[in-house]
Amino acid sequence: MNVKNSYTLADVALRAEVSEITVSRVLRNKASVADKTRERVLAVVRQMGYVPNRVAGTLASAGSNLIGVVLPSLSNIVFPDVLRGIHASLASSGYQPVIGVTDYDMNTEEELVASLLSWQPAAMIVSGLHHTDYTVAMLKRSGVRIAELMDIDSPPLDIAVGMSHRQAGYDTAMHLHKRGYRRFGYVGHDRERDERAARRYEGFREGLQALGLSLIGEATLDGPSSTQAGRELLGQLLAQHANLDVVVFSNDDMAVGGVFHCFAAGIKPREDLALFGFNGLDIGQALPQPLSTILSRRFLIGKTAAEMILQSPDYPGQPTICDTGYDIVEGETA
Amino acid sequence: MNVKNSYTLADVALRAEVSEITVSRVLRNKASVADKTRERVLAVVRQMGYVPNRVAGTLASAGSNLIGVVLPSLSNIVFPDVLRGIHASLASSGYQPVIGVTDYDMNTEEELVASLLSWQPAAMIVSGLHHTDYTVAMLKRSGVRIAELMDIDSPPLDIAVGMSHRQAGYDTAMHLHKRGYRRFGYVGHDRERDERAARRYEGFREGLQALGLSLIGEATLDGPSSTQAGRELLGQLLAQHANLDVVVFSNDDMAVGGVFHCFAAGIKPREDLALFGFNGLDIGQALPQPLSTILSRRFLIGKTAAEMILQSPDYPGQPTICDTGYDIVEGETA
């Protein structure tokens, strides 16, 4: 496929009148090389525009600078934020992320993990704590560190970085109760696929139960979250249950849609109906009345995971659970 | 770095009582292998959980299944959308994207291109038509197909897929003039870094000039676009120029911020002040009054670029410019 037109170490060595290994050492700042030799080599490298072949390097040294990253989705800003965090830590380290996207499908995840592992990555970063048995087997056998992101509600394979979504759901109920709300509604999306939304929902219902309350009505979409869906579902929910005083949404995308429904229907957020989201997206905070929500620290999750891997890249490392926590954002809609 | 605990072709070959090359052929569905042999080999592979080492495979065959993708940013949904398009085309092809993010910095781009090329990718996908000389040299010398995305306002290296941002800016002026607007304002972000925003701005001003009009006022931020920035800048602009009848924003994020400013300040979009964006993001269309904007076809751009590469992966292919066009979305804010 590739035209064989690129230079090799041997070409550089020939022109610089040294051996291949000397060029290799210069390029990797390894061992000691005389300054004069180094400069001569570097001059030749620049002049030829030589680019090392890392494929060969990886094969020879049995270790790449790639980090496999498996994310469920890129449709929403949440995972790009995680990715930015990963990038931020990796930027100056020489490591390079290789991304795969599962669309919340565990079999796709399995294929991606196999495919990424075949590149001999230095570490793997995956999302969530649930995977197929074969995925788990491959990851364990790979001998590299594994970071599982977003969630800490189940035991991790190695490193887990994230927050308790169950607790966040529970705290949502408590927080809203403390603010005086009693008649709860819920608007959500596909919990089969989005496990973390499911954990929050469960925690939320547990919270209500602990308070001696229950959910008066809910509207749930059998698909991914979106602003448009949140807008429509809130309309449907209110048509059935006009007497709610607060509606909790599965995330901010949905909640912003809810706010838009209120605008269009002449409902005053908080005054007439309180709205509560999850994620703490910019868009919610830029609304005329900032959205009341829970801020998940997505950038921090990615950044922390990559840092932990860089810190002790060797497997097996110390198994760790890192709780990045969350903030309740008071906002003005609840 | 990696523990040497994974099986090799030789291990599989030994257990299946065939030669390495036979295992290799079975795994790649290459050449003809007797059904009986194939089954025996596959059984052993599954039982051992053997995962091929693509690093070695790539070195031996001088061709990887990786496609280097260099994007300027992931902070906004635009480039994740492009990435989804790329994924969509690549999904069943066996190719795998490797992502780099430049933060709109050309030197970072240069480093990333070098780093990605060192993995012997089957193709490279980059953003925009302007790169450092060294980046261009490396790309040309790589011998793989190069797709430059988003923009078709300058001559491409190989394949260009995108739209004319200059034309979009020009058409914005024409469209708004036709709708009766005469007193134009502009709210924008860092044009030094975001070239395409700069092209649109230029085209917009050219359009105004062709109409015998000029920009009455503008507010520009020396940083990346955001909803919050759009909101604040519109406030500032109106404080200085109260008599505008339409404001064009550098993109939808900024424009949605503008709409939020209007909500907060009691200004009725369109009736009191028209607002116009660029991108056609979901969020703008989910507003109580859908944003008037130009829809860029981001998913299509990524999808088309990847398809074109798959269609004729060999370099040099036919140099091509593919105009994915755009739609003016009438909306209700202009």
Place this chain on the structure above:
DNA sequence: CTGTTAGCGCCTTCAG
């Protein structure tokens, strides 16, 4: 249909 031979480009190890 199956096997043998000879590298791919680089890095590790061991000598100078």
Place this chain on the structure above:
DNA sequence: CTGAAGGCGCTAACAG
């Protein structure tokens, strides 16, 4: 400080 030999795991090319 520099070099020579050998091999990483796989596959192209050529036998049988």
